[in-house]
Amino acid sequence: MQSRALVLFSGGQDSATCLAWALSHYEHVETVGFDYGQRHAIELDQRPTVLANLRDAFPDWSARLGDDHFVPIRELGQLSDAALPRAAEIRMGAAGLPNTFVPGRNLLFFAYAAAIAYRRDLTVLVGGMCETDDSGYPDCRDDTLKALQVALSLGMDRRVVLEMPLMWRDKAATWQLAHELGGTPLVEIIRRDSHSCYVGARGAGHEHEWGSGCGSCPACELRAAGWQRWRALHRAPQSPAAARAA
Ligand code: ZN
Numbered sequence: 001m002q003s004r005a006l007v008l009f010s011g012g013q014d015s016a017t018c019l020a021w022a023l024s025h026y027e028h029v030e031t032v033g034f035d036y037g038q039r040h041a042i043e044l045d046q047r048p049t050v051l052a053n054l055r056d057a058f059p060d061w062s063a064r065l066g067d068d069h070f071v072p073i074r075e076l077g078q079l080s081d082a083a084l085p086r087a088a089e090i091r092m093g094a095a096g097l098p099n100t101f102v103p104g105r106n107l108l109f110f111a112y113a114a115a116i117a118y119r120r121d122l123t124v125l126v127g128g129m130c131e132t133d134d135s136g137y138p139d140c141r142d143d144t145l146k147a148l149q150v151a152l153s154l155g156m157d158r159r160v161v162l163e164m165p166l167m168w169r170d171k172a173a174t175w176q177l178a179h180e181l182g183g184t185p186l187v188e189i190i191r192r193d194s195h196s197c198y199v200g201a202r203g204a205g206h207e208h209e210w211g212s213g214c215g216s217c218p219a220c221e222l223r224a225a226g227w228q229r230w231r232a233l234h235r236a237p238q239s240p241a242a243a244r245a246a
Helices: 013-023 042-057 059-064 075-079 105-120 142-156 171-193 218-234 240-245
Strands: 004-008 028-035 065-072 124-126 161-163
Touching: 004 013, 004 105, 013 028, 013 042, 013 059, 013 124, 013 171, 028 042, 028 105, 042 059, 042 065, 042 171, 059 065, 065 105, 105 124, 105 142, 142 161, 171 218
Parallel strands: 004 028, 004 124, 028 065, 124 161
Antiparallel strands: none
């Protein structure tokens, strides 16, 4: 059995759910985050909060949770004219992809992650990429990541396994997975502390039943719609904040 994993952990809903998934599947789990000059850098600020609250709420997971790595690759933002690294408006591009697509981003992330994993003797790389409910980014596709697994294994001359627990889950199923892994306490940590909003809206005036954000960017719309579908399907208990607001 593979027992040591590295999770690509951005501080968003998907990667926070993947971290919980890894902590319930592997004996030792480390995390890595990337600063590529993303406009929603507030996501990175939420990483230590999510990690600390997971440790507090889940002692078994805390014992498995190892080092957190941080890689600055700001050059990516200079190479790309995508909307995430800059303050451009989010819109669809001519190629049918939103201008939030950062060419090469996930390919680079996994190459860096594999290098860290090599040094730390971690055999599994876990990512929150998803083909079901996302923006059609070609570097989130199952085929891309399977090819990358082969390329990294050959290039490192050691077996590297890429696990994508959310690949075939939509956002409602992602909330459901969190509930299955850690019940209401985990859902509440992800709802309250993870950050998905592309424009980095957070704090007073930006709090919603489904978490914090502007409420109107594509990431907020996906997250809100997924939360509402999940709540309608599973009638999960209300979060304390939502109960107070009701
Ligand atoms: Zn938003």
